[in-house]
Amino acid sequence: MGTTATPEVPRPCSEVPLARYAVSSFAYVIPESPAPFVTAEQPQSSGQTFYGWYIVGALFFATLLVVGTRQAFGVFVETWEEEWEVSVGAISVAASVGWLLNGISQPFFGRMVDRIGGRPVVLASMTIMGVAFIAMAFVSNVWMLALLYGVIISWAAGGISPSMTGVFVVRWFQRQRGTAMSLLVSGGSVGGLVLIPFLTYLFLATNWQTAWVVAGVITLVLGVPLLWGIVRSDPSDMGLHPDGDTDEEVAERAASGTDAVPIGPLDAARWQDSYRSAPMWQLSIAYVVCGITTASIAVHFVRWAGDEDISPGTAALAFGLLSGINAASVLFIGSISDRMQRKTLLGAVYLIRAAAFVALIALPGPAALWTFAIVGGASWLATVPLTTSLTADVYGLRHIGMLGGLTLMAHQLGGALAVVLFGLAFDAWGSYDIPFAVGAITLVGAGLLSLTIRERQLSARYAPVLRARTDLEATPAGGGG
Amino acid sequence: MPLPRTVLHHAESIDPTLAEWIRHKIDDILGLEPGTIVALLGIVILAFPVWLGISAARQRRREEVEAP
Numbered sequence: 001m002g003t004t005a006t007p008e009v010p011r012p013c014s015e016v017p018l019a020r021y022a023v024s025s026f027a028y029v030i031p032e033s034p035a036p037f038v039t040a041e042q043p044q045s046s047g048q049t050f051y052g053w054y055i056v057g058a059l060f061f062a063t064l065l066v067v068g069t070r071q072a073f074g075v076f077v078e079t080w081e082e083e084w085e086v087s088v089g090a091i092s093v094a095a096s097v098g099w100l101l102n103g104i105s106q107p108f109f110g111r112m113v114d115r116i117g118g119r120p121v122v123l124a125s126m127t128i129m130g131v132a133f134i135a136m137a138f139v140s141n142v143w144m145l146a147l148l149y150g151v152i153i154s155w156a157a158g159g160i161s162p163s164m165t166g167v168f169v170v171r172w173f174q175r176q177r178g179t180a181m182s183l184l185v186s187g188g189s190v191g192g193l194v195l196i197p198f199l200t201y202l203f204l205a206t207n208w209q210t211a212w213v214v215a216g217v218i219t220l221v222l223g224v225p226l227l228w229g230i231v232r233s234d235p236s237d238m239g240l241h242p243d244g245d246t247d248e249e250v251a252e253r254a255a256s257g258t259d260a261v262p263i264g265p266l267d268a269a270r271w272q273d274s275y276r277s278a279p280m281w282q283l284s285i286a287y288v289v290c291g292i293t294t295a296s297i298a299v300h301f302v303r304w305a306g307d308e309d310i311s312p313g314t315a316a317l318a319f320g321l322l323s324g325i326n327a328a329s330v331l332f333i334g335s336i337s338d339r340m341q342r343k344t345l346l347g348a349v350y351l352i353r354a355a356a357f358v359a360l361i362a363l364p365g366p367a368a369l370w371t372f373a374i375v376g377g378a379s380w381l382a383t384v385p386l387t388t389s390l391t392a393d394v395y396g397l398r399h400i401g402m403l404g405g406l407t408l409m410a411h412q413l414g415g416a417l418a419v420v421l422f423g424l425a426f427d428a429w430g431s432y433d434i435p436f437a438v439g440a441i442t443l444v445g446a447g448l449l450s451l452t453i454r455e456r457q458l459s460a461r462y463a464p465v466l467r468a469r470t471d472l473e474a475t476p477a478g479g480g481g
Numbered sequence: 482m483p484l485p486r487t488v489l490h491h492a493e494s495i496d497p498t499l500a501e502w503i504r505h506k507i508d509d510i511l512g513l514e515p516g517t518i519v520a521l522l523g524i525v526i527l528a529f530p531v532w533l534g535i536s537a538a539r540q541r542r543r544e545e546v547e548a549p
Contacts (some may be wrong), residue, residue: 048544054537059532074497198522200504205515222530230537302498313502320499 006210021198050244051235052172056180057313058230059165062126063187065223067161067178069133069215069346076208082448086142096416098154103412105158113270116400117233118167125159126224132156133216162188162384163404170392170400174242174460175338177392181385182334188380189327191293256306264396265458271399275473276480279394280403282453283387286350286446288414291385293353293439295415296422297376304432308365318373325377334385342393342459346386353379354443393459 077091112121132153139145158164162185169180193217203211232238241250266277274280305315337345356376360368387407392400425435456462511518 049538050539051538051540054533054540057533058530061533075500077497125486178482194522194525196500197503197507198519198526200500201515201518201522204504205519220528222527224528226534313498315498317499317502320503 002428004417018386024432027443036406038387042396050368051238051240052169052242052244055168055172055232056183058226059184060120060190062122062223062227063162063184063196065215065219066126066129066192066296068191069129069199069219070153070157071192072196072199072211072215075196075203076211079203079208080145083206085140088471090142092146094142094150097150099412099416101151102158102161103409103413103416105155106161106405106409106412107402108239108405109159109161109164110403111287112400113164113401114209115169115407116170118164118401119227119231119233121159121163121164122231123224123227125156125164126219126227128156129153129160130219133219134213136216158405158437160387161408163408164401166385166388166392166404168233168390172242175412176243177389178333178337178342178385178392179335181338181389182331182382184252185330185334185381185384189330192323193327202402203363203426216335238466240302253426255470263398264392264394264460265463266394267396267398271402273430274395274403275284276398277458279390279453279458282449283391284407284410286346286449287387287411289350289446290387290443291413292413293357293413293414293443294380296418296435299419300422300432300435303308304360304428305365307371307432308368310365310369315369318369319372322373322377322380325374326380329378330385331452337386337389341453341455342386342390343453346383346390347447349379349382350447350450352442353449354440357436357440357443361433361440362442362455390453390459394453455467 073095077088080086080091081088107123108449109125132148135148136153140150162181165184166181170177173180199211199215202214235242241247252361266274266279268274269274302317304317305311333345333349353376356372356379359371362368363371370382388404391403391407393404422432422435426432505519513521
């Protein structure tokens with residue numbers, strides 16, 4: 001905490017109304033009128049591209065490389081099966097270990113990002129992944145695969161997850177957070193579209209070892225230098241302000257009120273205190289439902305299609321369509337989220353996905369397949385920019401890495417558990433109707449939870465809370481660069 | 482547990498069936514040699530970071546010159 005404001009120990013939320021909780025806990029300065037920095041688009045006075053967009057571009061490319069290469073894992077499975085004479089189930093161990101460890105790594109990286117800044121974290125993660133991709137060429141059995149892919153690569157990938165790269169976005173952007181986040185997240189979709197064919201054809205032209213070596217070299221020669229040269233943890237590292245505001249604009253705001261900067265209305269001294277307020281639980285529980293419904297469908301969709309007499313190729317094509325639609329929808333929803341309440345869109349996304357689950361139960365096989373691909377695709381990845389941006393709007397930037405990491409870990413673990421439970425349910429009842437109905441019900445719950453977030457009262461976009469700049473500068477979180 | 486049969490959500494592995502289907506479609510439509518497709522996609526992968534790095538460096542240099 002800073003030197004000018006010593007916080008009291010926050011009282012439990014049950015004793016204090018949420019809107020007053022933040023105000024009573026810290027020495028805040030609340031403006032009488034709506035904050036000028038969130039009410040209207042402010043033009044770039046210099047006519048140059050705001051440097052934050054280069055940060056987004058570099059992180060987009062890092063996401064493209066990491067997600068694209070990891071998605072290409074599936075391309076090599078059959079070859080490994082034949083070469084190492086192992087079953088798909090054995091190779092699955094590496095993937096499932098990786099899934100869990102990637103989720104567990106999120107709070108670890110989140111804590112690091114909050115303490116030392118995002119730049120060293122993404123640089124270290126990219127370097128480790130580049131070296132590990134090259135080392136994949138020397139894997140000769142499933143145990144080495146589990147260690148290298150399941151442990152090292154999957155853990156390091158946690159440092160380039162949307163929760164971690166999103167920390168840069170929320171620090172560099174306030175008014176265009178949703179748009180910038182959606183561009184960043186779309187890097188994963190573009191990575192799949194570009195890297196999977198690239199590595200597939202490289203594999204066909206050479207061998208799988210060469211494909212992994214090239215992926216590693218690209219990561220080390222293009223990805224790491226790009227991050228090193230462009231990315232900075234915070235705009236203050238370059239003497240800039242969020243959204244590209246000029247010194248004059250900031251000075252003007254300071255003159256109209258106080259020398260203060262906006263923070264989240266529920267900003268807390270300790271990250272644990274964030275869980276004493278309702279929005280953190282509303283966002284986290286809804287995100288777990290997101291994990292449950294996406295992971296279970298991802299794993300069981302082809303088997304469900306087979307049960308409906310739909311060929312695996314058609315099911316895979318439908319899922320390809322879903323992936324394409326989600327890339328477009330995440331950009332659209334992210335950009336409009338900067339113009340309306342994010343909780344409204346988040347709730348709508350969950351309810352749309354609930355409708356897609358209902359379609360799987362209510363419609364005949366082929367109609368259900370294509371309806372799900374289109375309706376479900378519109379909601380698939382859109383939760384990521386909305387949840388990250390809303391968390392930053394409500395809780396500020398001080399612990400955003402840790403909070404984002406915890407919610408993503410819950411998302412991943414919930415997904416892993418749901419994959420097992422959906423499989424057990426199918427074995428027990430011989431049908432996915434009950435698991436899909438449970439999925440739809442939980443999605444309706446997630447939608448209602450999101451819609452009941454009191455965004456107008458608790459988001460920095462609508463109820464900005466200003467804090468003395470000198471106080472904020474004394475706060476260690478997020479520094480470094 | 483068929484976890485590799487996962488698809489394009491976040492960073493999980495592509496369904497091998499979908500990967501196979503995409504490859505056949507690309508072959509049908511383009512009819513190019515694997516090496517040619519690798520070269521074309523390689524140019525795309527190379528071009529973006531090079532363009533971004535040059536643009537960012539030029540802007541930073543311009544800002545340094547304009548700074549008082």
